[in-house]
Amino acid sequence: DAKTTQPPSMDCAEGRAANLPCNHSTISGNEYVYWYRQIHSQGPQYIIHGLKNNETNEMASLIITEDRKSSTLILPHATLRDTAVYYCIAPPNLGSNYKLTFGKGTLLTVNP
Amino acid sequence: ETGVTQTPRHLVMGMTNKKSLKCEQHLGHNAMYWYKQSAKKPLELMFVYSLEERVENNSVPSRFSPECPNSSHLFLHLHTLQPEDSALYLCASSQEGGGNSGANVLTFGAGSRLTVL
Numbered sequence: 001d002a003k004t005t006q007p008p009s010m011d012c013a014e015g016r017a018a019n020l021p022c023n024h025s026t027i028s029g030n031e032y033v034y035w036y037r038q039i040h041s042q043g044p045q046y047i048i049h050g051l052k053n054n055e056t057n058e059m060a061s062l063i064i065t066e067d068r069k070s071s072t073l074i075l076p077h078a079t080l081r082d083t084a085v086y087y088c089i090a091p092p093n094l095g096s097n098y099k100l101t102f103g104k105g106t107l108l109t110v111n112p
Numbered sequence: 113e114t115g116v117t118q119t120p121r122h123l124v125m126g127m128t129n130k131k132s133l134k135c136e137q138h139l140g141h142n143a144m145y146w147y148k149q150s151a152k153k154p155l156e157l158m159f160v161y162s163l164e165e166r167v168e169n170n171s172v173p174s175r176f177s178p179e180c181p182n183s184s185h186l187f188l189h190l191h192t193l194q195p196e197d198s199a200l201y202l203c204a205s206s207q208e209g210g211g212n213s214g215a216n217v218l219t220f221g222a223g224s225r226l227t228v229l
Contacts, residue, residue: 036218043116043202043220044155100218102155 002027002090009107018075020106022088025069035073037084078110116221118203124227133224135186135203144186147202162208193228200225
């Protein structure tokens, strides 16, 4: 996997946008960036993924820099239920998840 | 039921017991995984099964024995565990073999919390 670096923790006020950064400077040209999150003591949940272009779905937006060395996950209106550990992952693009590894992620705390 | 279901959700066992964790996926996926998550540690991939064949075994001690009887079911048989094996065990599934589409998404179950006394 391309090594990813995330801040260990972040805080966000409820209702505001949460912007979670991720550095992946060693990413290869065909490696996607995936984001998952894990709410306390639950299984991780897929959020979004992207290759080059910015992506948006019902959960979040993913902004990838032009050089692909970093990305930002945006939760546009954070709620208390968004408090979780967020994982940024750039696995080798083998067409499988056999080498998918999770790091320590960023603990996002949404405060009332 | 939908998604990935794990049972039991909580398990307490002694070091001499034999128990099993069960995982069932209702997504029609062809690959299943076991992950271990110890307190304050990242998820560790233990086993991967694709089309019911084991394709990955990340140096897991033999006291953990996986079984995949079909593409929808995955078991983790436990015997003579140690207290340090206490952790959250997570099952996941995905649809593999789609080439380099980038859409290889894992769907996780809620996990089985294991405590070894």
